[in-house]
Amino acid sequence: MGDPILSIKGVTKSFGGLVALRDISFDVGEGEVVGLMGPNGAGKTTLLNVVAGEYAPNTGMIKFKGQDITKLPPYRVCHLGVGRTYQIPQPFVTLTVRDNLLVSSVYGRGIRKSTAETENDEILALVGLTEKKDTPAGSLPIQLLKKLELARALARKPKLLLLDEVAAGATEAEIPKIVETIRHIRNMGMTIVIIEHVMKVLVNVADRIVVIDKGRKICEESPNAAMCDPKVIEAYFGA
Ligand SMILES: Nc1ncnc2c1ncn2[C@@H]1O[C@H](COP(=O)(O)OP(=O)(O)O)[C@@H](O)[C@H]1O
Ligand SMILES: [Mg+2]
Numbered sequence: 001m002g003d004p005i006l007s008i009k010g011v012t013k014s015f016g017g018l019v020a021l022r023d024i025s026f027d028v029g030e031g032e033v034v035g036l037m038g039p040n041g042a043g044k045t046t047l048l049n050v051v052a053g054e055y056a057p058n059t060g061m062i063k064f065k066g067q068d069i070t071k072l073p074p075y076r077v078c079h080l081g082v083g084r085t086y087q088i089p090q091p092f093v094t095l096t097v098r099d100n101l102l103v104s105s106v107y108g109r110g111i112r113k114s115t116a117e118t119e120n121d122e123i124l125a126l127v128g129l130t131e132k133k134d135t136p137a138g139s140l141p142i143q144l145l146k147k148l149e150l151a152r153a154l155a156r157k158p159k160l161l162l163l164d165e166v167a168a169g170a171t172e173a174e175i176p177k178i179v180e181t182i183r184h185i186r187n188m189g190m191t192i193v194i195i196e197h198v199m200k201v202l203v204n205v206a207d208r209i210v211v212i213d214k215g216r217k218i219c220e221e222s223p224n225a226a227m228c229d230p231k232v233i234e235a236y237f238g239a
Helices: 044-052 074-080 097-109 113-127 142-154 172-187 199-205 223-228 230-237
Strands: 004-015 018-029 033-037 059-064 082-084 160-164 191-195 208-213 216-221
Touching: 004 044, 004 191, 018 044, 018 059, 018 191, 018 208, 018 216, 033 044, 033 199, 044 074, 044 082, 044 160, 044 191, 074 082, 082 142, 097 113, 097 142, 113 142, 113 172, 142 160, 142 172, 172 191, 172 199, 191 199, 199 223, 208 223, 208 230, 216 223, 216 230, 223 230
Parallel strands: 033 191, 033 208, 082 160, 160 191
Antiparallel strands: 004 018, 004 059, 208 216
16 A cells, blocks of 8 residues: 555544544555444444544544644545545435535535536436436435435545445345445545445445444454454354
């Protein structure tokens, strides 16, 4: 790996007495897809929130493209080129699908509406939302809200994309399309950190998997090695 695009070093984050992350360190190389796994409550979403600037860690450092972003607020981290989705979708419910993307492009990147609309049509086609572009976000079912979450993040054209369970709730039949979409995004040149419980997705898209259990990193290996790691099996199923 050359210089990492994202470097997480010794990150600890507590909420009152609860230590959600303990001394987490790993790097992500440019163009890599790193999967983040772990049982519910392990600290995965908290880690994305710390990277995205939602919370400052108690100790440790986050660098993005060599710059210390540990204490930057979310809008600054976003403007540097970090996009994210929320595990619980957060669209503007009264705006249409198309206008939700426009907010990301016009306010997030400062580009003109006409340029944004052409680009956003491609993004809607990529995620499979073209037919819903005039529908208010508030009337979409959860699977489509997950797609909109991804499309909104893409409309900011991030260098680093943080995905939080975008495949959750998808049917078995929808998984290949999700895998294809993520591969396409990677081929567009984005680096991706992806939290996912759906193993079929991770095995097919991730170069490396980091597994967190009770706030600690317990494994960092290739997808196939991670699935067979006794520490990982114990974390999910008990000894
Ligand atoms: N804002 C918060 N305030 C208090 N506790 C939190 C907060 N966010 C997360 N936690 C706690 O931190 C732990 C890790 O949560 P989370 O990162 O959401 O786990 P995961 O995404 O792996 O399921 C959980 O025990 C959760 O209850
Ligand atoms: Mg989570």
